[in-house]
Amino acid sequence: MSKKTTVSGILLVLLVLATTPLLGTDNVSFLKWWLMTLVLGIGFYPAAAALFPRFHDRGWMFSKVLGIVVSGFAVFALGSFGLVPFTAPVCLITVGVLILASWIFGCFKVRVHAPEIDFLMMEEVLFFAFFLLWTYLAGFHPEAHGTEKFMDYGFMKAMMRSTAVPAEDLWYSGSSINYYYGGQFYAVFLTKITFTDVKQTYHLMRTMVASFAFVLPFSITYHLAESRACHRIRKEGGNKSQIAPVLGGLLSGGAVSLAGNMHYVIYGCIRQWLGLNESAYWFPSSTRYIGYDPLVENDRTIHEFPSYSFVLGDLHAHVVNVMFVLLVLGLLYSYVKNTCRDPEKEWKWSLKDVLFQPQIIAAGFLIGVFHWSNYWDFVIYFVVIAGFSLYGALYRYHARAKETIGTVLLQAAEVFAIGTIVALPFTMKFETMVSGVGIAKHHSMLYQLAILWGLPTVLVVLFIAAVLLAWRKNCHLPGMERQGQIVLADGKTQEEVEEQAVA
Known part of the structure; x- marks a missing residue:
């Protein structure tokens, strides 16, 4: 020990x-x-x-x-x-x-x-x-x-x-x-x-x-x-x-x-220090902001966080x-980690390989449970799963269009089918309260959206930029071209590897 x-x-x-x-x-x-x-x-x-x-x-x-x-x-x-x-x-x-x-x-x-x-x-x-x-x-x-x-x-x-x-x-x-x-x-x-x-x-x-x-x-x-x-x-x-x-x-x-x-930081700290708040800060205010401060009759939103x-x-x-x-x-x-474990491997597309990914199957089971536990998460994470499927397919098949599109469509259909079947014990006895999805008629003020989502948006943008810069410098995918030369996973060109092998 x-x-x-x-x-x-x-x-x-x-x-x-x-x-x-x-x-x-x-x-x-x-x-x-x-x-x-x-x-x-x-x-x-x-x-x-x-x-x-x-x-x-x-x-x-x-x-x-x-x-x-x-x-x-x-x-x-x-x-x-x-x-x-x-x-x-x-x-x-x-x-x-x-x-x-x-x-x-x-x-x-x-x-x-x-x-x-x-x-x-x-x-x-x-x-x-x-x-x-x-x-x-x-x-x-x-x-x-x-x-x-x-x-x-x-x-x-x-x-x-x-x-x-x-x-x-x-x-x-x-x-x-x-x-x-x-x-x-x-x-x-x-x-x-x-x-x-x-x-x-x-x-x-x-x-x-x-x-x-x-x-x-x-x-x-x-x-x-x-x-x-x-x-x-x-x-x-x-x-x-x-x-x-x-x-x-x-x-x-x-x-x-x-x-x-960031509502608390701005309204509970900065405005409080500047003496701009008329009363003490109340913690639920960070979840009752859009439509409440200022009052907007047709745009009242609850935006809770865990x-x-x-x-x-x-x-x-x-x-x-x-x-x-x-x-x-x-x-x-875990699915992406497994998919990207061997960047130099030449993956061959097969229906069995696409459909029998245990992590994707398990994710399909879980979003079926979401029908019963929180339906909005079913909608959201079905899209998230498709995004991960796209990333894995791009990496595995070196961005070849036919294999990539086929993988995403098949895995999305698989996940939707598994989720629908898993949800049956609930949906068979449930009378839906959803009348449909439509286009929003009222739109929140931009500065309010920035206060709520500005910090995570900026952090995500900076993260993506840092990843892309690192990828461009060190992590080129196999088969990608740089100035007419093939770049391998370690960043070296095919010609450089051949020269080292001869030496």
């Missing part, structure tokens, strides 16, 4: 001991939920390792979310077709069967390489620390009233009472729940397999999602930065350093789990779906 792993182990023990003074008797439910994520992570680790083979932890943190989404959906689907009741024993048996299937699959079909224990333990400490931090903060305002909290809590209580899926409407309207209740269902599913109570798990669900909102972006960005550092070392020499990957990961985790938008919802206390569909969205992004990065 290395020193880093020993230090991480000591920190984890200290954090576990800290739950008693910070949470009091509620620490029992908290620790049950953490142990539940640990068991699900171990159980679905072989499946995650097959999806994240080039990650240092083999997808350890993603295995926890994978276990939640797959096992919960299995119970939901079986219950929707009336095959099983929605009870704790059924949930536990389903989880056990799926874990067994995951390990059988791992033993016979996947060569699971051992993860880097140092990195895995660091992630586990981060996850526990932020889970504990957000749970401690939730204890200062645990009442479930105001905004959408009563409805979310009511959904959970209705599903806890019911053994049918979907449960009876909490307003006793004579019909079942007709809403995007996937997030609350997952909260109840986890409540049942941990034998805890909704009065605690309502908060534990949102604080657990907040913790995943930190550690999953940390993992993705760490591997992005680490891959770039390894590429630089291979070209220029030198020693590998983890400072930049870890720092980048921490910034990314903080941006998703803790940060907001940390606002975590602080507010809502457990709505878009809140729980944050961890599933991050799982999709992790899968897509």
Whole structure:
């Protein structure tokens, strides 16, 4: 055992001991939920390792979310077709069967390489620390009233009472729940397999999602930065350093789990210091800006961000779906990482190779779940998946039009078909509330959009510019031409390589 792993182990023990003074008797439910994520992570680790083979932890943190989404959906689907009741024993048996299937699959079909224990333990400490931090903060305002909290809590209580899926409407309207209740269902599913109570798990669900909102972006960005550092070392020499990957990961985790938008900086800090605010800053103002300040009757918009919802206390569909969205992004990065692992390989286009990409198939399953948990994410991330498919095809087939277009169209159709089939247990019983999509009749003021989206837009533009400059300097794709010469993946021309070979 290395020193880093020993230090991480000591920190984890200290954090576990800290739950008693910070949470009091509620620490029992908290620790049950953490142990539940640990068991699900171990159980679905072989499946995650097959999806994240080039990650240092083999997808350890993603295995926890994978276990939640797959096992919960299995119970939901079986219950929707009336095959099983929605009870704790059924949930536990389903989880056990799926874990067994995951390990059988791992033993016979996947060569699971051992993860880097140092990195895995660091992630586990981060996850526990932020889970504990957000749970401690939730204890200062645990009442479930105001905004959408009563409805979310009511959904959970209705599903806890019911053994049918979907449960009876909490307003006793004579019909079942007709809403995007996937997030609350997952909260109840986890409540049942941990034998805890909704009065605690309502908060534990949102604080657990907040913790995943930190550690999953940390993992993705760490591997992005680490891959770039390894590429630089291979070209220029030198020693590998983890400072930049870890720092980048921490910034990314903080941006998703803790940060907001620039409204607070401008209105809560700068204008406050200049004495321009007539009253003290109120934190929901950063989500009620367009159409509210100044008042515009036909353009009132709610633009929430994760940390606002975590602080507010809502457990709505878009809140729980944050961890599933991050799982999709992790899968897509893993897909690109696998696709680009051998830039000099000449890939041959084949239908089997295009359609049997495990990360793309898994992403299709997840956006099918989005129909039920947060429909807007289905629309958004279907486009995101197509974008990643395009990037992978451009790289793999050296931007050849026929292969690239064929790959994107086939994978997009595949993802849409998988998602539609997965959504059937929900859509067959759901009466849609969407009347259609139209052209916007009212448009927000440009300066308001700049305050909300200016900083991320500028950062994305700078990032893309930096990537393009680095690519132009060092990372030319195989087959690209520079001044009439073929440039290989290492930046050397074909003539230079031949001259070196002769010498």
